[in-house]
Amino acid sequence: MRSALLLSPLLLCSHLLADPSPKTVTELKAFFAANCVKCHGPDGSAMADGKKLGGRDFTDAAKQAKQTDEEMAKTIRKGIFFGVVMPSFKDRLSDEDALLMVKEVVRKAEKGKVIAP
Template sequence: MRTLLPLLCVTGLMAQAPARSVDDLRAFFQQNCVKCHGVDGSALGPDGKKLRGFDFTDATKAADLNDAKMVRTIQKGIFFGWIMPSFKGELSEADAELMVKEVLRKAQKGKPIAR
């Protein structure tokens, strides 16, 4: 048992997915979030208004949400995935934090997030 514990720890660390880059997260946004949040994060996408996607480019609204709540929403989704799916299986908590700080918080109306 004594020799098995270090092996399990090393194996567990190696099994974790590598952290995503900001460019990877922008591409993830393009692939998974544009339908509701729009190409630029303004919720003016194809279904943004109909589905009431959050407008990340509205500084007043965005200021009301703290980063931790946004990360939790990305990880858990909204209303059991009916309103917004959970991305916990696709983005680690660190990835979700980076998404909030470097992608969503920097969204600008009229400027596509994925470049």
């Protein structure tokens, strides 16, 4: 009983420690703008100012067909090559948020159309 009383305040405050990850498509677009544009470009084409960036081109349907939504979401969460090639966002996006990012942001990227102004 005593340990339950000691843990009660921690359990009540655990929501404060929870991941404040984005949930809406609008929030995920803003997340993309803040965290992904440097490598994937403002429209997801991995181009900026006529120069090729280091990330994958999300506007190339043939390249995108090579990975399932779940595989892409896993890459977002885990990163690539221990976070050296692409950082991990596991502490900032839940599995569900990463999958929503793929389905509603990445898969809908269009060359020349800024994802999140």
